[in-house]
Structures are given as structure tokens and as C-alpha cells.
Amino acid sequence: xxxxxxxxxxxxxxxxxxxxxxxxxxxxxxxxxxxxxxxxxxxxxxxxxxxxxxxxxxxxxxxxxxxxxxxxxxxxxxxxxxxxxxxxxxxxxxxxxxxxxxxxxxxxxxxxxxxxxxxxxxxxxxxxxxxxxxxxxxxxxxxxxxxxxxxxxxxxxxxxxxxxxxxxxxxxxxxxxxxxxxxxxxxxxxxxxxxxxxxxxxxxxxxxxxxxxxxxxxxxxxxxxxxxxxxxxxxxxxxxxxxxxxxxxxxxxxxxxxxxxxxxxxxxxxxxxxxxxxxxxxxxxxxxxxxxxxxxxxxxxxxxxxxxxxxxxxxxxxxxxxxxxxxxxxxxxxxxxxxx
Ligand code: SAM
Ligand code: SF4
Ligand code: SF4
Numbered sequence: 001x002x003x004x005x006x007x008x009x010x011x012x013x014x015x016x017x018x019x020x021x022x023x024x025x026x027x028x029x030x031x032x033x034x035x036x037x038x039x040x041x042x043x044x045x046x047x048x049x050x051x052x053x054x055x056x057x058x059x060x061x062x063x064x065x066x067x068x069x070x071x072x073x074x075x076x077x078x079x080x081x082x083x084x085x086x087x088x089x090x091x092x093x094x095x096x097x098x099x100x101x102x103x104x105x106x107x108x109x110x111x112x113x114x115x116x117x118x119x120x121x122x123x124x125x126x127x128x129x130x131x132x133x134x135x136x137x138x139x140x141x142x143x144x145x146x147x148x149x150x151x152x153x154x155x156x157x158x159x160x161x162x163x164x165x166x167x168x169x170x171x172x173x174x175x176x177x178x179x180x181x182x183x184x185x186x187x188x189x190x191x192x193x194x195x196x197x198x199x200x201x202x203x204x205x206x207x208x209x210x211x212x213x214x215x216x217x218x219x220x221x222x223x224x225x226x227x228x229x230x231x232x233x234x235x236x237x238x239x240x241x242x243x244x245x246x247x248x249x250x251x252x253x254x255x256x257x258x259x260x261x262x263x264x265x266x267x268x269x270x271x272x273x274x275x276x277x278x279x280x281x282x283x284x285x286x287x288x289x290x291x292x293x294x295x296x297x298x299x300x301x302x303x304x305x306x307x308x309x310x311x312x313x314x315x316x317x318x319x320x321x322x323x324x325x326x327x328x329x330x331x332x333x334x335x336x337x338x339x340x
Contacts, residue, residue, distance in 0.1 A: 005066040008278075008310035014303075015236065015266035017059070017067045020339040021083065022049060022075040023272050027104050028140025029128075030204065031168060033336045035140040037203045043075055043336075048273045052086050054292045058270065059090055061299035065307065067268075069098040071124075073339025075272065078107040084118040091119025100124065102166070102340055106143050108151025116158040123155050124164040129174045130184055138174065156188070162249070163190045166340075169212040170197050182221050186248040193239050193252035199318070200280060201334035214253035218242065221251060236264035260315030268307070269338040276303065279312030280340075281332040 007013055023043030028035035033042075050058065059070060070090065077083060091099050100122035101115065108125065115123075127148060128138050135145040155163050165185055169175050178194070185192035194217045199206040221227060227242040230250060238261060239252030255261075269277040274292065275285025286306055291299045314332075 006304045006307045008307055010263070010311060010313065012264070012310075013266055014062070014066050014268055014307050016069045016071075016268070017062050018071045018073055018267060018269045018339055019055065019059070020073050020075060020270065020272045020337065021055070021077050021080040021086065023337060024079055025074060025076040025104070025336055026079060026106060027076065027142045029138055030140060031170065031197060031206075032201070032204065033140070033334075034203055034205075038336075043272075049080075050272065050274045050289065050292070052082075052089060054274065054289065055086060056089050056093075057292050057296050058274070058288060058299060059093055059096065061296040061303065062268070063093055063095040064296065064300040065304055068096065069100070070096055071100045071102060071339075073102045075336055075339070076104055076106070077101055077339075078103050078111055083111070084114040087115055087118040087120050091121075098122065102126070103151075104139070104143065105148035105151035109147065109154040112151065112154040112158040112160065116155075116160060120160075122164070123160045124166055125152050125155070126166045126168075127152070127181070128167050128169075129177045130180050131174075131177060134174060134177075152188075152190070156190075161189065165190050165192045166195055167192060168195045168197055169217065170210045171212050172210070175212050175217075178217055178220050179224050182225070182251060185251070186225070186244065189249060191250055191252065193254055195254040196257040198256050198280075198335075200332065201336075202331060203334070208257075211257050213258040214240070214255040215258065218253055227251065236261075236266045256315050257318075260313075260318070262313035262316045265312070268303075271333075271337045275337075276306065277333050277338050278306065278310045279314050280335075280338060281314035282312065283331045283333070285333065 005013055025033055099120055101120055102124045105125040129135050132145040152163060167181055181192055197211050226245040228245055230241040230243050239254050241250050241252045243250045274289040276288050277285045291302045
């Protein structure tokens with residue numbers, strides 16, 4: 001183990017790793033992977049993906065540097081073959097305290113129990129609307145609401161409680177469903193989190209007018225079911241949490257556009273082909289694959305050097321340039337490569 005854990009140039013430790021296990025996805029959500037720009041065969045080259053051996057070495061190396069939370073993502077992670085076997089290998093890594101997965105839920109009904117049995121602790125399912133017609137549209141004409149709801153129910157039955165639900169709001173698209181989604185989450189005991197639509201990647205045609213600021217969402221829910229702010233579970237938690245005063249659980253708001261949180265960003269991202277991104281908006285990654293062949297110690301010392309050079313704070317600089325959208329136009333990695 002490295003004796004002193006690295007800090008970046010802004011004093012931020014490395015605590016949290018998001019690892020994409022596959023670039024491919026069976027949805028084409030317009031805000032992430034628009035169907036007119038990303039072909040159906042995108043990301044199907046299995047040889048480009050890190051193997052399970054490489055992933056295990058990588059995670060062990062990151063744990064040496066202080067990572068305690070690992071989230072598996074994609075693309076759509078449930079498209080990765082033998083995912084429960086990978087989970088089983090990662091769940092036993094000494095020092096890793098939390099192992100979670102983010103999924104679109106479409107294949108979850110078939111896999112929830114085996115993932116639970118393999119040692120997965122937490123599941124987040126993306127759910128932008130409860131309207132079946134709009135749902136299909138928002139999945140790029142690929143998804144069915146019913147199968148996602150069945151996946152969420154299967155995850156609950158398998159013991160994943162509470163389940164987190166991620167909703168990305170777009171003004172004029174799905175923002176009239178806020179109260180319905182909150183009602184569904186309350187009824188089933190899920191933790192709903194509203195995420196501001198972000199200018200990630202280069203192909204979603206983001207515009208600030210489409211963003212629904214969290215404060216507006218909070219006010220709309222509060223008018224129906226009064227809310228009270230909760231303390232963060234830990235420093236650097238990205239969602240600001242609020243409890244329903246009537247005791248029916250909680251709701252969270254991720255305000256990356258209206259209230260950036262770069263100062264507490266302890267997160268690294270690795271794409272399925274082993275590129276490290278030190279920010280969700282990084283223009284380029286660092287290839288880790290060559291290091292993996294040399295083992296976890298070599299990987300850890302290479303990443304340590306990179307982390308100590310990190311100065312990313314894109315969301316804060318975007319806010320500073322708000323009038324002109326300065327900073328919002330430069331090239332940055334696609335969301336489906338780094339998984340949120
Ligand atoms: N396919 C899985 C899913 O959809 O949950 C995992 C990967 S997906 C890239 C991870 C998260 O990123 C999802 O919750 C999705 O809604 C969110 N996301 C994608 N594009 C986004 C955007 N432009 N702004 C905010 N969140 C976005
Ligand atoms: Fe696929 Fe998830 Fe991106 Fe939608 S948000 S296109 S489900 S990776
Ligand atoms: Fe972290 Fe980059 Fe997002 Fe800021 S913009 S919170 S540094 S990932």
C-alpha cells in the first residue's frame with residue numbers, strides 16, 4: 001500500500017472510481033447517445049474491453065490509492081457477458097467498502113438476483129418518465145417502460161434496498177412528470193434523484209434552456225409533499241438530499257450545472273478500454289492498459305503521478321463563463337464512454 005494517499009493540485013483525495021465495463025448500449029437516449037449519430041453496432045468490439053483479470057488488477061491498484069467506492073457502469077453494463085462473475089471477483093477486494101452499479105434497467109429482471117448473490121451492494125436505475133410512449137422516445141425507440149419497472153421490482157425482491165432512481169430532466173420534454181415520479185418512488189420506497197441535464201460529450205446538442213434547475217424541481221415537490229434538507233452521508237456526496245416531512249423517504253438533487261461541486265470531487269473514471277479520465281468533461285484520457293500488464297503496484301504508482309497533477313474543475317469554470325457559454329463548447333469525452 002502507498003503510505004501517503006495522493007492528493008491532486010486542489011487538495012482532493014481519490015476516493016471514488018467509476019468503471020465502465022462496456023461501451024455498447026441497447027438504448028439511444030438522445031441526451032447521451034443520439035441514434036442519428038451513434039450507429040447500432042457501436043461498441044461491439046469485445047477485444048477492446050479490459051478483461052476481468054485486467055479489471056481486477058486495476059481496481060486493486062486504485063484501492064491502494066484510497067478508492068473505497070466502486071461503481072460499475074457503461075454503456076449498458078448488463079450487456080457485459082458474465083457480469084456477476086466480475087462482481088464476485090471485485091466484491092472480495094480488501095479495502096473496497098462499496099460496490100454499486102448503474103443500469104438502464106432493461107435487462108435487470110433477469111440478472112438482479114445473480115448480481116446480489118455475487119456481492120453487489122447497491123443498484124441505481126435510470127428512469128426519466130413513467131409515460132410509456134415518452135419512455136420509448138427517450139430511449140431512442142429501443143426501450144420498454146414495463147421491462148424497466150419489472151427490473152426495478154426484481155432488484156427490490158432480490159434485496160437491493162433502497163434502490164436509487166436517476167432522472168435526467170429536460171425542460172419541455174419530461175419535466176411535467178416530476179410529481180408522478182416522486183409519487184412512484186415514495187410508494188415503492190425508492191430514492192429518487194433528479195439530475196440536471198449536462199453538457200457532457202459533443203453530440204447531444206445541449207442548451208442551457210433545456211436545463212431545469214434543481215431548486216425549481218425541489219420547489220415543485222415541496223409544494224406537494226413538504227421537504228426538509230438532510231445532512232450529506234459523507235463529504236463529497238454529489239446529491240443534495242431532502243427528506244419528505246411525512247416520513248415517506250427522501251429525494252436528491254444533483255445540480256452539476258446550477259451549483260457545481262468540483263471542490264469536493266474525489267472521483268476518477270475509467271472507460272471500458274482502460275482510459276483514465278480525471279474529469280467527466282476531460283478532453284482526453286490516459287491509457288492504463290500498458291500498466292496493467294505490470295501489475296497493481298505499477299498501475300498505482302502511474303495513477304498516483306497523474307492524480308497529483310490533476311486540476312480539473314470544469315463545472316465551476318462553465319458557471320463562471322455562463323453568459324457566453326465559455327467552456328461549454330470545447331471537446332470532451334462522451335458520457336457513454338465514462339458512464340456518468
Ligand atoms: N446505461 C446506464 C444507465 O443509463 O443508467 C449507465 C450509463 S449512463 C451514461 C449513466 C447515467 O448518466 C444515467 O443515469 C444517465 O441518465 C446519465 N446521463 C447520460 N447523459 C446525461 C446528460 N447529458 N446529463 C445528465 N445525465 C446524463
Ligand atoms: Fe445508454 Fe445509459 Fe446512455 Fe441511455 S444514458 S444511451 S441507457 S448509456
Ligand atoms: Fe468533478 Fe469534473 Fe464534474 Fe467538477 S466537472 S465535479 S472536477 S467531474
